[in-house]
Amino acid sequence: MKIKSVFAVSLILVLLLAACGNAAPTNAPAATLAPTVTAAANPQTITLNVFAAASLTEAFGEIGKQFEAQHAGTSIVFNFAGSQQLAQQLASGAPADVFASANKKQMNAAINSGQIVTNTTQTFVNNRLVMIYPTGNPASLAQLQDLRKPGIKLVLAAKEVPVGQYALDFLDKAVQDQAFGASFKEDVLKNVVSYENDVKIVLTKVALGEADAGIVYTSDVSGANASKVGQIEIPDALNVIAKYPIAATKDSPHPDLARAFVDYVLSPEGQTILAKYGFIPAKK
Numbered sequence: 001m002k003i004k005s006v007f008a009v010s011l012i013l014v015l016l017l018a019a020c021g022n023a024a025p026t027n028a029p030a031a032t033l034a035p036t037v038t039a040a041a042n043p044q045t046i047t048l049n050v051f052a053a054a055s056l057t058e059a060f061g062e063i064g065k066q067f068e069a070q071h072a073g074t075s076i077v078f079n080f081a082g083s084q085q086l087a088q089q090l091a092s093g094a095p096a097d098v099f100a101s102a103n104k105k106q107m108n109a110a111i112n113s114g115q116i117v118t119n120t121t122q123t124f125v126n127n128r129l130v131m132i133y134p135t136g137n138p139a140s141l142a143q144l145q146d147l148r149k150p151g152i153k154l155v156l157a158a159k160e161v162p163v164g165q166y167a168l169d170f171l172d173k174a175v176q177d178q179a180f181g182a183s184f185k186e187d188v189l190k191n192v193v194s195y196e197n198d199v200k201i202v203l204t205k206v207a208l209g210e211a212d213a214g215i216v217y218t219s220d221v222s223g224a225n226a227s228k229v230g231q232i233e234i235p236d237a238l239n240v241i242a243k244y245p246i247a248a249t250k251d252s253p254h255p256d257l258a259r260a261f262v263d264y265v266l267s268p269e270g271q272t273i274l275a276k277y278g279f280i281p282a283k284k
Contacts (some may be wrong), residue, residue: 012084044073048257051079051086053102053162053244054198055127055217059277060100067264074257081153082198083107085159090115090249097252098261100124100244103162107245120247124265126280127217127242129166132206132229139212144179147213148187153200156212158195163202167215167239173238205230217242222278228274236277 018200052060057080064076079096083106090096091113093200098154101107110116133141146281148153150259171185196202199216208212208226246265249256264270271281 023198041197045075046254046257048074048076048096048097048254048261049079050076050100050261051081051094051096052098053086053089054080054200055082055102055163055219056080056100056244057200059219059274059279062273062277063265063270064267066239067261070259070264071260076261080200082161084109084162085197087113096249097254098246098248098263100246101162102123102127102242102244103165104164104243104245106162107229107247110247110249115249115251116182116247117250119247122247122262122266123243123282124246124262125244125271125274125282127219127244127278128280129163129170129215129234129242130218131213131215131232131234132203132220132221132231133213134211134226134233135207137230138209140249141213141232144174144234144238145184147191148184150191152191153193153210153212154188154191154195155205155214156195157199157202157215158193158197161196161197161198162242163215163217164195166242169214169240170234170238173240177238219276219278223276243282244279 044084048121050060050064060078063085064078079089083101083103086099086101089107089111090099096115099107099110107121108115111118112213131144131147133139139145139146141152146152156167159165159168171188174180174184175182192212194205196205199220202214203216203220203225205211221229246262248255248262254257275281
C-alpha cells in the first residue's frame with residue numbers, strides 16, 4: 001500500500017511537469033507598478049490676524065478684501081471689538097499680527113504689556129462724534145441741549161471704550177459753554193440707561209428704538225447706516241477728534257506681511273477707502 005501511494009504521487013508530479021512544459025510561452029513583459037503622481041502641494045495660506053476697533057468694521061472689511069486680492073495666499077481674519085477689549089486680549093496672549101485702536105490710550109496699554117514695540121505706532125485716520133436718534137425721532141429731539149430733558153433714554157459707550165470717553169469729553173466742554181450751563185453733564189448722565197462695550201452696540205440700540213439717543217462716530221452713520229438713524233451735529237468747538245493708531249505686533253509670526261498691511265492702510269488707496277466710510281484721513 002505504501003509503494004502504490006508513492007507511485008501515485010510520482011505519477012501526478014510527472015503529469016503536472018509535462019503540462020507546464022507544454023504551456024504556451026508568453027511574451028508579456030513583467031508587470032510594473034504605475035508611477036505615483038503626486039499633485040504639487042498648494043502654497044499654504046497665510047492667515048493674518050488683525051485686531052481692530054469696532055468702528056472700523058465696514059472700512060477694514062473692504063480694505064481686507066483688497067489686500068487679499070493683492071497678496072495671493074493671504075487670508076485676513078479680523079477681530080472687531082472695543083479697543084479696550086482688544087488691548088486686554090493682547091495682554092492675555094491672544095495671537096495677533098496687527099492692532100488698530102480707536103485711541104492712543106489702548107495702544108499704550110498694548111505697548112506697556114509688551115505686545116507692541118514703542119515708537120512703531122502711526123496715526124492712520126481720525127474720527128469725530130455725532131448725536132443720533134431713531135428714525136421718526138420719537139423723543140422729538142431738536143438740539144444737543146435736549147439730551148438733558150427728563151425721561152430721555154440715552155445710550156453711551158462705557159468710559160473704558162474710546163468713544164465713551166470722547167462722549168464724556170464732549171460733555172465736559174459743553175458745561176463751559178453758556179448755551180448748555182454748568183449742570184448739563186450731570187443732567188445728561190442721569191438719562192443714561194446703559195453703557196455699552198463698543199460703539200456698534202450703541203448704534204444698534206438706537207436704530208432699533210431701544211433708546212431715544214446715543215453718541216457715536218460720524219463714520220458709524222455713513223453709507224448704508226445713514227438711513228437707520230437721524231443725526232444732530234456736534235459743533236467743532238465741542239467735538240472731539242479721535243486719532244486712531246495702528247501697528248504690527250511685536251511677536252507676529254508674519255512680520256513682513258503685517259507691516260505690508262499697515263502700509264496698505266496708510267497708502268492713498270487705503271485712505272480713500274477709509275474716507276468712503278466717513279473717516280477723516282490722517283494728516284501727515
